Amino acid sequence: MIPVQLILKNFLSYRDAALDFAGLHTACICGSNGAGKSSLLEAITWAIWGESRATIEDDVIYSGAPEVRVDFTFLNNQQTYRVIRNRVRGGTSVLEFQIETPAGFRPLTAKGMRATQDIILQHIKLDYDTFINSAYLRQGRADEFMLKRPTERKEILAELLKLNQYDQLEEKAKDNSKQYKGRIEELSRSLENVKTQLQEKTATKAELSQLEVQINKIQQQEAVDKIQLQSLQVVQHQRQNWEQQLNFTRQQYQNLSQDCDRLQQEKLSIQSQLTNLADILNQEAEINTGYTEYQSLQSQEEAFSTKFEQHTRATSFRQQQQQQLVKQIQSIERQLQQTEAELKALEQQEQELEQILTKSSDVETALSQLAAAREHLNNLDQLQMQVSPLLQQRADLKSQIDRTHASLVARLEQLQATETKLQTQHRHRPQLQQAVMDVGVKIEELEKKKVYLQRVQEKGQERRHFIERLQAQKREYEKLLAELEQKLQMLQNPDALCPLCERPLDEHHWSTVIQKTQTEYEETQGLFWVLREQMAVSDREIQVLRQEYREINQQLSGYDELREKRGQLAAQLQATTDVQEQLKQIEVEKQHLERSLQGNFDPEKQAELQQLDEYLQQLNYNEKDHALARSEVERWRWAEIQQAKIKDAKKKQAQLASKKPELQGKIEELKAGIELEQTNSDTAKQIEALTREIAELNYSSEVHNKLRQAVRESQSWQLRYQQLLSAKEQYPQIQNRLADLITSEKSRLVEQQKLTIQIDDIVEQLKATANPTEQINNLEQQIAIRRQELDQKIAHFGRLEQRVHQLELLQTQCEQEQEQLKYCQQQQRVYQELAQAFGKNGIQALMIENVLPQLEAETNQLLSRLSANQLHVQFVTQKAGRSGRSSKKKTKLIDTLDILIADARGTRAYETYSGGEAFRINFAIRLALAKLLAQRAGAALQLLIIDEGFGTQDNEGCDRLIASINAIAADFACILTVTHIPHLKEAFQARIEVNKTQQGSNLSLSI
Template sequence: MIPQQLILRNFLSYRQAMLPFRGLHLACICGANGAGKSSLLEAIAWALWGQSRASREDDVIYYGEVEAYVDFEFTVQGQGYRVVRVRRRQQGTVLELQVQTAAGYSSLTQRSLRATQEKIIQILRLDYPTFVNSAYLRQGRADEFMAKRPSERKQLLAALLGLEQYEPLAEAARDRAREYKAQITLLEQRLSAEATQLAAQAHLQVQHQHLTARIAQQRQHLHQQQRVLQEQQAAYHAQQLRQQEYHNLVQQQHTLATTIEHLEQQCNALIQQRQAIANLLERAAELEVAACQWQNLTAQESALQQRFSDYQRLRHERDRQQAILEAQRQDLLQRLHKVDTQIHLIQEQSQHLATLIAKEPDILSALEQLQQARAQLQELEELQQQVFPLLRAKHQLETQRQQHYEHLRSRREELQQRWHHLQAQLNRQPELEQAVSVITAQIETLEKKRIYQEHLRQKGLERRQFMEQLQARQRDYERQIGHLDESLDRLGQPGAVCPLCQQPLDEEHYQQVLRRNTAEKEDLLNQVWVIREQLAVSEREIQVLRREYLAVGYEVSELTQLFEQRGYLQQQIQSTTDLGSQLTALATELEELDALLQTKTWGQESLRELEEIEAHLASLNYDEKNVAIARAQVEQWRWADAKQQELRHAKRQYRQLQQQLPPLEAQQQQLQQELATLLHDSEAAIALRALDEQLAALAYDPKAHAELQAALRTLQPQLEAYQELQRGRSRLPELDQKQQELEQTLALQRAQRDSIQHQLQQLAQSCTAMAAQAATLEHLQQQLTQQQHHLEADLAAHGKLTAELEQLTRLAKEHQQGQQHLEQLRHHFRVYSELAQGMGKNGIPAMLIETVLPHLEAETNAILGRLSNHQLHIQFITQRSRQRGSGDRKPIETLDILIADCQGTRPYESYSGGEAFRINFALRLALARLLAQRSGSDVQFLIIDEGFGTQDAQGCERLIAALNAIAPEFQCILAITHVPALKEAFQTRIEVTKGDQGSQISVIA
């Protein structure tokens, strides 16, 4: 990743700032504490990964503003990209990703914030933890890599090297292994259950044969019972026919009783009708008078009904006209209200525009000030166009001279450090030879202990073999004791025989055999107890040997490290043999460089050209502050342009409003006149007055009409009685004839009822004998049903057994196939388990880390040698032995870091702040260079935030020399510092200041 440009708006301490990275190679960001130096780099991290030092997301927004905006442009492998991240207070974050094309920037933003973030990480091939532990030496977190636990260091290094790609493969292999393991478990459970089922197959076949024979017997017995039941059913059927005849007669008797009852009811009804007609004949005169009154009232009601129709028509017409008049009135009222609203709105707008027009003198005065400020700014910008080429040329000359000077200084520093290093190595030769002698003596001692350890192991194996022999003898004795116990049990049974000759035992022989067997058992038991004591003693001896073996093994484990140290020291002794000639050559070159630097005989031509440019700049009398003041004045009076346009628009709008007001006032008066005319002289008003006159002339009385209708309803019952009287007079002869016919039919039905009663008495005795026969038949039927149920149950059991046997036959075939499939699953499980182990953290990634660590260690020591005058040395340890007493001899995987100086190896925490920073700085630079050399992550951007304050003058010079040495390997290196002496060593500086308008940036070359 190579940065190109950073734009900030309302981010942390910046209100608005822009930092171009193009052309920046090795630069420092300087300024006072709290000015906002680190915020520039925090903005880069926040734009790319959404991470910052703020505890809450809204804390990145400048105080008092509603949103923070960061726009960061960068290139990756020659392709340009742009990331824009916006945070709105209490709302959310917006993230955009764009790629540079020939036509401009094209969007790569995904559907969600998380997907876009993953796309950025995929392009960078670098996540935030990897960035801050490699390319970004963050303020207060320089020791982040060193402070991590050994296991976390190894994980972080694996992430830097891109080895996390093996973890998904290992996890996929583990998932497949777990799947096969689960399938194996399920299949083993299924095969176990199938084996249990198949074991019951022989027992089921025996049951099937027994059940087949029983079913044949039951079918024969059932056939006999069915024949007896058929004979009983034939006799019972004859009895059922007689019972059916009895039931038919009972039904006929019931039907006749119902018919007779119905005929009697009809006779009574005829008698009641004749009595009602007789009652009406007695009221004949009264009913005829009421009928006459009904006819007179009906004629009057018809005349009133005609007037009621006319009254309804006139009332409907009057309501319609009234609705028309009200609708016209509402329409006029709405139009009048609309006109009133428009007039009121125009008056308010006119008053507001008049207020703005009154400010015209102030606006014209501001416009004059703006024109003067623009003229002054134009003059200064023309002068700036003349100055900028001179400044650029001056900067290039100064850069060339400084680079030449720095190259000479760096070369001298490097030669001097090399000379001191070689001299120190030459002085350390006696010390190294003494150390080799001490280590050789330690190695000889440990070699003797290793031989003793092998002796202990052989002795332990001998004791183990002896214990196995004792255990075999113990098992043999216990088996003999078991045989004697069986013999004693047989002797205790009645009729016991001799175990040798198999003859019956008398009392004397019995006692002899018993004593002999008992004595043999006691002897064997004594032998077993002796063996157990010997086993316990041997076990204790083995425990002692094991503890001593482990103790010696822990000491011997240091032998390999001592061999390495001796070889390393011998190599150093061998390398010091030709140091004299190297020291002479270095001293000669140092003297030449010192003479060149003291006489300053380099770059005379560039110095003369630089003096000419400075003289020309002095004659132009250009000051950047005047340009800034002129720009500020232009910005101060820029509001006058907008106000002038607003004033013109206000005047034009005011004239338009004054022209619209008279027509609206005239329209208002006209609508008021139309409303007054509508209520008196409109067609609807005239029609309403005419309808009122017609209703008055009609003289219809609704109350009188209602009283007449009530009188008609009162006469209605008497009218109905008169009509019933007329019908009754004509029906009297018919009723008499019908009554005579009913009485004759009733007599015939009663005679038939008596005949049926006589027949029922004769059939009653036959139905009583049928009940006993029905009970016998029911008992037979129950026995037959029970026998059928037993047969059906046996048939069902027989079918179930047959199905189970067939299923077991199929199951046997499936069981064999399952065994074959189980072997295949076990093979797959073994394959994927080995793949998971190989792809895991202790497999291929561990091997790759072991390959990379020597390069990282060498690179770190090279940089650390420059920073510490070769006084500090770092070593990576990837494995260490387990603690004493641990049964596991496998070494522990780790990533320990050992730091050594002239006083020996010490913990990291015991070094001073300056020394700790040099160690961290060297390791961080080595990590960054390692990433730059690998194709996995294209890290061309290095950031060093603070930490220089812990260094003395000599340490700062060494840091600058180290940065110049690694500068060609990076496209951009930024160092943040507030140390005045250190920032002067950089040719390019980015100065950060903080004022009332937030932090400001200025680039000084």
């Protein structure tokens, strides 16, 4: 990735800025601290990956700005790309990705930011973590890799190499292995159960055959019983037909009897109706007279009803007018009452105002007291303003004196503790001397073993070289044996050709060539076995040497600790030599502090405090008197309130005096209005007219009620008149109905006699036929018993058949589960091996072991340029550790990633190197790691960014670092270096100046 152009708007400290990278190869981004140099680089990472040093997304927006935008154009794999990232404060972000074409930039943006981000990563083949650990040496993080513990370094390297995917594969392999293990246990239990059930198969089949014979026998007996039952059922069916016919005939006879009874009852009813109708027809003249009188009374009642409606309507309207008149009078009366109430309230207010005005003399006396109290309070307020600064000054002096006293006491306690500690150290001096001597003896012994360890290592290297030569000879022998074996196979053919000249062989030459080739094959095979024996012996020797190396290395594991311990003990011993002198100095200082604490410390402040106390006593200010003066003012403040009330009372009294005559005149007008409404209003006149109309109608409710009673009493004649008309119509019809009933009754009696004869014939036939019901019941019971037994046996037979079928299925299942068991066992072994292969000690360890030599070689190559061949780095991935408390137990190798750094004085810890040396080591490792990570990510490392790398370097170190950057410049398309040191700007051909103003950071490019 090679930067082309960067445009910023409201990003961190930048408002509007643009930077064109065209023509920049090695450039320096310079400016003062906090100017915005690193923010320029953060903009690149935020545009491409959306990552920056800000913890909250809105923090990248310029303070007070509504949104941020970064437009970054870069080259990658001969293509030009542009990334535009926007964000609105408190809102969402927008990401656009474009590629340059002859027609301009074409969008590659997908739906959603995550999909677009994935497309960007696919094109640049570099994620954020790989970038900041490779191309971007961030500010303050150059030594991040070195400051980690050795075990953590290996984990970080594994993360950078993306080896965590193998952890996921290991977990998946373990999960699959556990699943197959559970499946194996499940199949084993299932197979044991199936084999136990299959043992029942032979016995079940034998029982099934016996049961089949029994079922056939029962079915034959059942067939004989059914034939006998059918013959008896035919006789029973014939008898049942006769019984049904007898019942049917008897039912017909009974129905005819009921019809005759019904016809007799109906005939009597019709005769009774004819008698009643004859009686009504005989009263025809009387009914007509009564009906005529009823019609006359009904006409009179209708005339009175018309008068009643007119009377009711007039009465109702008069009542409405009367209610309206009452409402109008009541409205005027309410206004009258309201006006009288206002007049009464006005008179009451006049009385209250007169009571307030009577207190005028008391209020004037209280006002004079309030003025005197306020004058006294003002005097005390002025005195308080004079006293308050003096009291604050006194409190400050007292606080300073107390702090001085506390510091003296604390110093005295510190001296006492130091004295006790020094006395303890003085007593332990002989023990420290002996401990230093003991540690020195142990260190001498370990140094001798260290020399012997070097000899063992050299001998092991010699054995390894010897094994390598043996392995080369072994490969040659294997190749020769394969060729001889191929010749022998070719010579087995009778028509074989000579292996050398490819001519046909006769029988003599053929046997000679075979014998010679066989002899050569046996000699070569013998040499091959001798070689393998030598290799086995050498392997055993190397194993012995390795064991001896590990034991000695384990013994040497405490060498550095012993040296550190000897240094600490020596420093403690040196510190004890000055203890006696320090004790004397502490004793003198203690006596001085004790004299000061008796009252002789800080005399100037104590004198100033005494003068302040005397002056405050002369002023004679008392907070209690001040508070009493305030309460006195508050006690007389009511006079001001009453004075305001008196002024308001005088004003209101004048207003009430002007309003009273107006209310009295309004009361007189309302009383006159009431009298007018009662006599001369339109409503009163309408009421009088309605009263005259009601009198002219002359309606009497008593006469109307008597007429209504007469109509109700004569209303029965209307019913009797209707009955008369109905009787004239029904009488001839009922006479015809009576004749029809007499005829029907005679025909029913004739049919009844015929049915009696049929019943007697059927009864005779039933007496002549035997009843087989009992025999049929016995036979059916016997058949039911056999059927129940047969059903039980058939059900049992079905269960046995089902059981046999289940056992056959179990047999098939057993075979399938055995195959599954073999497959699961095989798969479990496969996934166990895969879990080991994907684990920390498998592929991951192998990949790290393969990567570290390349990383070490690249690091030392760069470090040699930076340190003038004075520094060398070695990566160690394993070290000896203790496997138990006893020293006799075998050593155990521990996975680690120690970085051993050697210089002219030997191998030392990383922490003992100066800041400049440490940065050179970090820079070399990080740059080597950057190249390695970029290669593994599939991307060429064309951009290198070094953020604040010169701060810890001296002049010579800076020159070497710049020289190293210039030396590797050919490997990169663009190198950007960030620094705030002014004199280093001249070392670079191109400079990007960053200045910070009130309007934000600004850029200027000089080449």
